[in-house]
Amino acid sequence: xxxxxxxxxxxxxxxxxxxxxxxxxxxxxxxxxxxxxxxxxxxxxxxxxxxxxxxxxxxxxxxxxxxxxxxxxxxxxxxxxxxxxxxxxxxxxxxxxxxxxxxxxxxxxxxxxxxxxxxxxxxxxxxxxxxxxxxxxxxxxxxxxxxxxxxxxxxxxxxxxxxxxxxxxxxxxxxxxxxxxxxxxxxxxxxxxxxxxxxxxxxxxxxxxxxxx
Numbered sequence: 001x002x003x004x005x006x007x008x009x010x011x012x013x014x015x016x017x018x019x020x021x022x023x024x025x026x027x028x029x030x031x032x033x034x035x036x037x038x039x040x041x042x043x044x045x046x047x048x049x050x051x052x053x054x055x056x057x058x059x060x061x062x063x064x065x066x067x068x069x070x071x072x073x074x075x076x077x078x079x080x081x082x083x084x085x086x087x088x089x090x091x092x093x094x095x096x097x098x099x100x101x102x103x104x105x106x107x108x109x110x111x112x113x114x115x116x117x118x119x120x121x122x123x124x125x126x127x128x129x130x131x132x133x134x135x136x137x138x139x140x141x142x143x144x145x146x147x148x149x150x151x152x153x154x155x156x157x158x159x160x161x162x163x164x165x166x167x168x169x170x171x172x173x174x175x176x177x178x179x180x181x182x183x184x185x186x187x188x189x190x191x192x193x194x195x196x197x198x199x200x201x202x203x204x205x206x207x208x209x210x211x212x213x
Contacts, residue, residue, distance in 0.1 A: 006082045043081050045143050096185065124182075125156055142180055
């Protein structure tokens with residue numbers, strides 16, 4: 001589990017894409033000091049497993065599901081990625097519960113300075129399927145960053161970003177139309193499942209016979 005509080009911004013060293021496997025190599029100067037082979041690490045919101053670790057980088061496998069569902073299919077060497085190690089059990093939960101299980105990708109629309117302030121407006125377009133999980137003042141993970149929604153109008157989401165977040169993440173490196181990884185609040189998905197009526201199963205004649213009717 002993660003909190004969405006970014007600890008370091010890494011750089012893509014390479015992305016290997018073959019028919020049988022895909023691997024991502026990311027440079028890191030700080031988190032690799034704590035990272036071991038087999039450890040989990042959130043990479044721009046995607047929970048990955050380190051399969052190789054050196055003094056300056058780590059490598060992770062990318063499954064077909066990860067490739068299809070996340071923004072990794074568009075990244076190239078030199079791209080900046082947000083990094084976070086799993087939350088410790090005795091640590092404060094400073095952001096919100098982030099699993100690293102990306103629900104889909106949105107489209108980066110812009111990061112604009114707010115007139116008369118030092119903050120920024122982050123604007124993204126989200127898939128229609130995720131709109132029902134995103135609410136005003138609710139939590140949303142964007143590229144692994146725990147953020148609070150300021151406004152939502154249809155598929156367009158606006159988020160206020162403080163200077164520290166802009167400086168310590170990859171947001172300022174993004175360009176319009178870039179894909180960004182999104183993870184909605186997991187609690188909303190569980191609530192939806194619990195309140196959604198389940199369709200009644202019809203009993204076939206064969207089942208009725210087996211039950212003694």
